[in-house]
Amino acid sequence: MKRIQRNIFINYIYTGIKCMDMTSSIWVLYLAYRGMNLAEIGLLEGIFHLTSMLFEIPTGAIADLLGRKKTIVLSRISALIATLLMISANGFWGFAISFIFSAASFNLSSGSEEALVYDSLKQLGKEEQYVKVNGRLNFIIEVTQGIGAFLGALLAERSYLLSYSIAIIFTIAALLLALGFEEALIYEKEEKVSFRVHFKLTMQLIKANMELAFLLVYYPIILAISAIIYFYGQQYFAEQGVSKVGIAIIFLLNSVLAGGGALASNYLVKKLRHHTTTIVALLIAVCMVGFYWSEQWFSIVLFCFIGGLTAVLQPISSEAMNKLIPSKQRATLISVQSMAFSIMMILFFPLSGVIGDLVGLKVTFVLLGLVLVICVGIGYKISKYFLSYKGDKMYVRI
Incomplete structure (x- = not known):
């Protein structure tokens, strides 16, 4: 039970590190710097949302099949690949592949993290605390996203590569934390359709x-x-x-x-x-x-x-x-x-x-x-x- 209890604490730290996104306030500027015009940037964002829409249901099936922890780990691996591709891509299609991996990471994590927290609380018999725990998580998200956006733009003044490199470090840190999660024994499997x-x-x-x-x-x-x-x-x-x-x-x-x-x-x-x-x-x-x-x-x-x-x-x-x-x-x-x-x-x-x-x-x-x-x-x-x-x-x- 202690390992399940640790899920809540680990998730607070994991969420803060994951949301410390150094690229959220500079990715449009970065793509423009790399030669993309506004139409191409818009098309790349469209590819992100098209991928997200198509992955909505398959990623749910993955979470049911592999469990919440493994799905979260996969989301961080996908986010790491996306960031590496943003640095190494040399044209539109390289960036497009990066956006596809980024969308996949978003879909893999979007429901799995909340489910792991709720399932952990349920196994502990404390599911009535979910609203309070979720409120703390939302506060952490708002604070760390703001700090990440600020620091990312600050670092980009010196070098875009520096911002993305530090983003990679934070992604790896989140991945290592995700490996510390314990799969809850109780979780309600949704009907696969x-x-x-x-x-x-x-x-x-x-x-x-x-x-x-x-x-x-x-x-x-x-x-x-x-x-x-x-x-x-x-x-x-x-x-x-x-x-x-x-x-x-x-x-x-x-x-x-x-x-x-x-x-x-x-x-x-x-x-x-x-x-x-x-x-x-x-x-x-x-x-x-x-x-x-x-x-x-x-x-x-x-x-x-x-x-x-x-x-x-x-x-x-x-x-x-x-x-x-x-x-x-x-x-x-x-x-x-x-x-x-x-x-x-x-x-x-x-x-x-x-x-x-x-x-x-x-x-x-x-x-x-x-x-x-x-x-x-x-x-x-x-x-x-x-x-x-x-x-x-x-x-x-x-």
Whole structure:
């Protein structure tokens, strides 16, 4: 039992080291430095999300077959290969293979880590502590991601290779920690189904609940557009003459406001009720359009506010969708939600890169803001339909 108890403590350290990603705030700049234009960068990110979407179900089967620990170990090996390829690749297809391995590492770890923690607590008879443990993990993730982004950009001022080399060291450290996990004896194996059966069950669930279908399109659009601003923000500020150290500070401030936004989410829902998402999404759109007229310093303010506002929406979207289905179908929802976001990124990210090459990122951000305004307007109209027959029982925070 002591070895199972150690899983919780090891996972705190493992999560902190894994999320200390030195490349998160510089990978767009690095690819541009290596000769990729914005369209190619967008296509690479599209390949990442296409791979993630295709690997969603197979990686779940791997976790069931091999166990949580081995799957986590495989995720770190895949992440290590991805980083090595980013350093050694000499062209688009080399980077594409790196992004495929990166997506695979994300899929392999995304469910296995949470499952290992829950299974460990369950074996110890302490599963009621999962929410508290998970809250600590989310805090560790936010803090270490912000620090990693800051230090990575700081190191890149001296050398991109230095940032990626240290990222490799952290990945190896996380791999070694993962080897210290003990497989829990109790874990509920999910029913293995083919992609065809999974897709059929998913479609039946969505058809039976139009509110859920609406959420699976609406929130991923908002979050995908915001993610595009975040990633292309690296190149935007570089084109504005901001140094890598300056970009590091900007992304650190973005993380601070994101943490504040996540904490404020519950308070805003109590105050704004069903209008929360509409108001927050419109504020995000206003910030995007504001890039066109803003000076450099004000662009930084707008960028950080977008990060904070987006963080407000993430727990709201999760709560809204989780309340719409029974517990036994929750895994399916998570899978569909992840796939929906990937589809939006596949559609929007490469297109934004092409537009950015043609007319510049400032205009691209404005156009994305206008698209978001249209989507919010349509979403508000649809939400009024749900409110007309569900009233206060409606879970959509529109």
